[in-house]
Amino acid sequence: MALDTIVDLKNVSVFQGDHLVLSDVNIHINKGDFVYLIGKTGSGKSSLLKTLYGELPVKQGEGNVGEFDLTKLKRKQVPFLRRNLGIVFQDFELLTDRNVNDNLLFVLRATGWKNKIEMAARMQEVLDKVGLGTKGYKMPHELSGGEQQRVAVARALLNDPDLILADEPTGNLDPNTTEEILNLLYEISKNGRAVLMATHDYVHMKKFSSHIIRCADSSVQTEEVRQGAI
Template sequence: MIEIDNISKHYVVDGVAIPAISGISLRVEAGEVFGIIGVSGAGKSTLVRTLNLLERPDSGRIRVDGSDITTLSKDQLLRYRRKTGMIFQHFNLISAKTVGENIRFPLKLAGEYTRAEMDRRVDELLDLVELGGHRDKYPAQLSGGQKQRVGIARALANHPKLLLCDEATSALDPQTTQSILSLLLDINRRFGLTIVLITHEMDVIRRICDRVAVLDRGVLVEEGVVADVLLHPQHEITRALVQESCPSATTGQRLGLSGPLFRLTFLGAVTYQPILQRISAALDVGFNIVEGVVGRIKETPYGQITVQALGDAADPARIAAAFGEHAVRCEALPS
């Protein structure tokens, strides 16, 4: 669907060129939810805005469905943007227009629909985002979550193939964030819509994304399936982001414990099976659960716990091999 090939972008500040993104290459598959994460200033917004050329890269190519969008003519770019919806952090609604008029606006700009067709499309979208009774209200009369639902409806007006989300939930409270993420996931599944979202929150990535890219100071430092990146982060920035959303110790010294320590990672149905009990009985080894978390990455159950092995038979190699037979990853931690 999207192939980003070695793109870079810089800004000039006081006569000095400041790089925003440098040499980024990525591939986003059709129909997936792809997350881009990093701290403030990492280049996330610049990267996502290159996908509709709101920011034009200095170098590199961006292919969407095989076409290099950086070479499109003005008219071609306008047509492409109509099929590329965008949701903004602060909603960007037109305050002087009603909810219905805000959603109708991109349809009027397209100039391809009759009044009756626009009315039907507005009604469809209001039902989709569960705002059927709010058509004649103004943005000032809405909550933050409702405003973002209007923003989503507006972004979907012209039946886009690609939806870009620029920190779409960072201005919302946790409960509203979850409802907006559920709506985006429903839209992705119902219409097969490709979604690229940026965030600084790993919980957002965990909740709805299939794959994720991690940026640091404009450079791509890690990329992969969410479960792999989340459970086994390789780069220090990724580890810090994971640590922030789900604190876990990484060394025996930090825990203040001695003796064999292991980090166990469960993924899928095995998460809810009594594997620890089975291994304990089979090896005559006791385990002290020090800390951990059990949850879901999108729909997939996962668990990651730190345990202390107890007893004379606590041989690290035997323990790791036994857990491996049950498709559980077992890593010995420094003690």
């Protein structure tokens, strides 16, 4: 696999238990790619994301995410795979009983960081990157929905991943805030990370030139969209 390749799936079948969700999946994502994952509810988008972060095993075909061979991935290796990914969910999944800094600190400790000075510096760095540099001591309920999602993006950036997986990250946000989060994710991709974003929001897709992965009829098609083309 080439050095700039982050995701490489060849003839992969995606299963939920014994149920075949997607067949003959061929996907190639490089560093810096901004990719939309689209399809109707139940079309397999979430199952595909779960395959990439090791929740669902690859039983057929060839699959690599970074340096990890998904066909040989052991359960004990899954945490190490996920340290190389950033995952952003629709409902933020912040810990409501602690402030923003402590939400980030929880992830750093869970992924092996020890040095308090380095941890503090990294937390400030990612909060600055998402425009929340002064909000570290706020509780989640004191933030708007868009700010909470920015915290979720900051959390995803903590371990400097090559790939961000975003599962309907704007699903609970108003149009203006949606545009802000999309701009943020697109800027992240321009800085060299790959972003794969599952979405129902076709309205905002025309803003960026990007790649599209479309799930439909138990299969996956890939295409490109140029700015303003949709």
